[in-house]
Amino acid sequence: MxxxxxxxxxxxxTEAVILDGKGELAGYSIVxxxxxxxxxxxxxLQKALVLVGRSYDEIKRTVATGYGRACVxxxxxxxxxxxxxxxxAHHLFPDTGTVIDIGGQDSKVxxxxxxxxxxxxxxxxKCAAGTGRFLEVMAAKLQVSLDKMGDLSLRAGxxxxxxxxxxxxxxxxxxxxxxxxxxxxxxxRALHRSIVNRVWSMVKTLGVHIAVTMSxxxxxxxxxxxFMEEKLGHSIHVHTEPQIVGALGAALxxxx
Amino acid sequence: MSLVRNLRYHFMKxxxxxxxxxxxxxxxxxxxxxxNPNFGPPxxxxxxxxxxxxxxxxxxxxxxxxxxxxxxxxxxxVELLRPFDFYTVYPENHGALCGAQKMGPELCSVAExxxxxxxLCSYARIDLGHYFSRKxxxxxxxxxxxxxxxxxxxxxxxxxxxxxxxxWQIPLILFDTPYNFEEINGIDIAYMVRQFEEMxxxxxxxxxxxxxxxxxxxxxxxAKEASNTWGEVLDTMKxxxxxxxxxxxxxxxxxxxxxxxxxVALEYYRTLLGELKERVDRGMGAITNEHKRLMWDNIAIxxxxxxxxxxxxxxxxxxxxxxxxxxxxxxIPYMAESRPFESMAKTYSLVILNNNxxxxxxxxxxxxxxxxxxxxxxxxxxxxxxxxxxxxxLRRLLMQRLGVPSVVIEADIxxxxxxxxxxxxxxxxAFFEAMGV
Numbered sequence: 001m002x003x004x005x006x007x008x009x010x011x012x013x014t015e016a017v018i019l020d021g022k023g024e025l026a027g028y029s030i031v032x033x034x035x036x037x038x039x040x041x042x043x044x045l046q047k048a049l050v051l052v053g054r055s056y057d058e059i060k061r062t063v064a065t066g067y068g069r070a071c072v073x074x075x076x077x078x079x080x081x082x083x084x085x086x087x088x089a090h091h092l093f094p095d096t097g098t099v100i101d102i103g104g105q106d107s108k109v110x111x112x113x114x115x116x117x118x119x120x121x122x123x124x125x126k127c128a129a130g131t132g133r134f135l136e137v138m139a140a141k142l143q144v145s146l147d148k149m150g151d152l153s154l155r156a157g158x159x160x161x162x163x164x165x166x167x168x169x170x171x172x173x174x175x176x177x178x179x180x181x182x183x184x185x186x187x188x189r190a191l192h193r194s195i196v197n198r199v200w201s202m203v204k205t206l207g208v209h210i211a212v213t214m215s216x217x218x219x220x221x222x223x224x225x226x227f228m229e230e231k232l233g234h235s236i237h238v239h240t241e242p243q244i245v246g247a248l249g250a251a252l253x254x255x256x
Numbered sequence: 257m258s259l260v261r262n263l264r265y266h267f268m269k270x271x272x273x274x275x276x277x278x279x280x281x282x283x284x285x286x287x288x289x290x291x292n293p294n295f296g297p298p299x300x301x302x303x304x305x306x307x308x309x310x311x312x313x314x315x316x317x318x319x320x321x322x323x324x325x326x327x328x329x330x331x332x333x334v335e336l337l338r339p340f341d342f343y344t345v346y347p348e349n350h351g352a353l354c355g356a357q358k359m360g361p362e363l364c365s366v367a368e369x370x371x372x373x374x375x376l377c378s379y380a381r382i383d384l385g386h387y388f389s390r391k392x393x394x395x396x397x398x399x400x401x402x403x404x405x406x407x408x409x410x411x412x413x414x415x416x417x418x419x420x421x422x423x424w425q426i427p428l429i430l431f432d433t434p435y436n437f438e439e440i441n442g443i444d445i446a447y448m449v450r451q452f453e454e455m456x457x458x459x460x461x462x463x464x465x466x467x468x469x470x471x472x473x474x475x476x477x478x479a480k481e482a483s484n485t486w487g488e489v490l491d492t493m494k495x496x497x498x499x500x501x502x503x504x505x506x507x508x509x510x511x512x513x514x515x516x517x518x519x520v521a522l523e524y525y526r527t528l529l530g531e532l533k534e535r536v537d538r539g540m541g542a543i544t545n546e547h548k549r550l551m552w553d554n555i556a557i558x559x560x561x562x563x564x565x566x567x568x569x570x571x572x573x574x575x576x577x578x579x580x581x582x583x584x585x586x587x588i589p590y591m592a593e594s595r596p597f598e599s600m601a602k603t604y605s606l607v608i609l610n611n612n613x614x615x616x617x618x619x620x621x622x623x624x625x626x627x628x629x630x631x632x633x634x635x636x637x638x639x640x641x642x643x644x645x646x647x648x649x650l651r652r653l654l655m656q657r658l659g660v661p662s663v664v665i666e667a668d669i670x671x672x673x674x675x676x677x678x679x680x681x682x683x684x685x686a687f688f689e690a691m692g693v
Contacts, residue, residue, distance in 0.1 A: 067678060067682075079689065080682050080685045080686040080689060081682070082682070082686035082689070083686060083689045083690075106679075117690075118686065118689065118690050119690075120655065120661075121686060122664070123679070123682075123683065125666045125679070205648050205652075207652070
């Protein structure tokens with residue numbers, strides 16, 4: 001049987017997805033990108049192949065996407081993550097009208113049309129506001145592990161606000177909130193609100209098109225999803241592994 | 257004005273600069289570039305353009321003391337200065353030159369060291385950076401005797417030129433144009449005409465020459481003809497394939513900006529127009545394989561012209577129109593020799609950046625239709641707030657009305673530090689994917 005691979009080389013993590021000949025998800029892997037994008041792509045694909053129990057020779061076509069897509073020498077084609085996220089999200093949730101992808105280095109909002117086609121998109125500009133990096137910096141500052149941030153935030157009440165969306169300025173706001181003895185949970189909640197506000201303004205520039213699917217590592221954060229749903233007044237689709245949506249889209253393109 | 261300097265200026269004008277041109281022509285032949293298969297043959301007029309602009313900057317250094325020198329903003333009604341024989345230097349054109357020569361960050365940094373903020377327009381920062389460091393790719397710029405600006409392009413020029421007036425200790429003439437919210441009325445026109453009348457004594461004093469109304473009318477006539485010809489030059493790009501790319505037009509724009517009202521600009525655009533018409537007749541395109549036709553919005557990204565030009569041409573995409581290049585042709589029909597002041601007030605107050613967004617929307621719609629545009633590339637320029645504001649609304653409306661796909665590139669006109677290669681590239685590649693190229 002022929003297999004198809006999609007590899008998404010992101011700023012922080014690299015994902016590989018393998019589809020079988022029928023287009024069913026055979027397996028996937030997620031590794032850290034580190035300093036060498038080519039090695040990360042090879043490692044991710046190798047891991048996924050081991051999981052599926054297949055060899056590289058059985059992969060008929062590979063499509064690479066993400067920031068490091070140019071560094072995947074064995075890819076047959078390179079496609080932007082914008083097209084891949086749209087297609088991946090459409091495949092998982094066919095009613096998707098908008099994709100909100102919050103990755104490590106950037107966040108983007110994509111308006112998706114029939115068949116997973118990109119109708120329009122917008123991205124954050126050259127700063128880390130509204131990205132995974134924002135939360136990562138704040139987690140380090142508050143000495144909380146990144147994957148606990150969401151739960152801590154949902155437990156909190158209070159009315160603490162972070163007015164800045166800028167990572168550097170927000171960090172100094174956090175410092176002063178800590179100095180004022182505000183509970184960590186409340187500060188984390190405020191940080192989540194800040195990131196949601198930033199991304200929400202991007203959603204608004206494209207107009208809200210239901211249904212909304214979230215992808216990227218930050219979609220694993222329950223608080224971000226929940227605050228976004230509050231803004232939207234609607235529930236949001238999130239796959240059990242939102243990080244692989246881009247790689248899935250790439251694999252689907254490989255099979256096309 | 258000194259006699260010695262005057263003699264030197266005329267010597268350089270008549271003998272020095274032609275000699276320089278001959279030398280530059282001779283050296284240019286030795287550096288022939290490998291032709292890029294994605295482009296048609298280069299425009300022959302380009303050599304003449306280079307000569308005109310090199311000569312303009314070369315001679316400018318000898319103008320100091322020989323002729324009255326004015327530094328002028330791109331939207332100022334320069335026609336009024338011409339009868340007084342001012343040698344005009346355009347800091348914005350100089351800024352674009354610095355940008356194209358990739359000197360933007362260096363000169364901007366100098367201004368920033370003197371306390372000017374990074375968010376300030378990079379043309380202004382380059383100009384102030386030049387003031388503090390006197391660095392320029394043009395060799396030397398002449399010290400101005402007068403500053404002449406209009407706020408029809410932005411409010412920044414007001415404060416930028418006030419700073420220049422403070423540093424150089426020279427007079428500043430500011431032409432205030434009421435913003436066109438709905439329409440420019442008779443009171444607005446009277447207000448602007450009164451300003452022109454008030455300018456004349458200052459211009460006479462600085463230049464030492466009397467105002468000559470007839471000469472002024474002649475200049476209005478030449479300026480109008482040159483702008484009209486520029487408009488015809490742009491119109492040749494309606495042809496399929498277009499005989500020129502907008503990246504060429506960004507370069508060929510220099511004379512209409514800096515030499516408006518002088519016979520040389522008119523002569524040049526007649527030559528260029530002739531060549532373009534011939535290309536259209538022969539079906540010769542600027543790029544070899546024109547699949548898609550695009551429109552550009554906002555000022556050029558001067559340090560990325562070649563890269564962008566190659567990137568799009570390789571995919572068979574040609575930019576055939578731009579709101580920016582159009583700005584020097586759009587309002588010229590208002591200009592009338594018989595009523596120079598009133599008509600000039602209208603011409604200059606109705607320019608794109610002094611006009612409301614509805615007007616801009618209508619203009620973009622018209623250009624998209626007339627030039628058969630398939631896609632729109634919007635440069636959101638960090639420097640130019642009046643041009644960049646409203647772009648997201650405009651693109652949304654254009655998409656709704658005409659279904660034209662578009663992409664926004666966040667960059668800057670000359671400060672390459674505000675440009676992120678990867679961020680821009682991913683946006684453009686996604687745009688290419690959406691357009692199926």
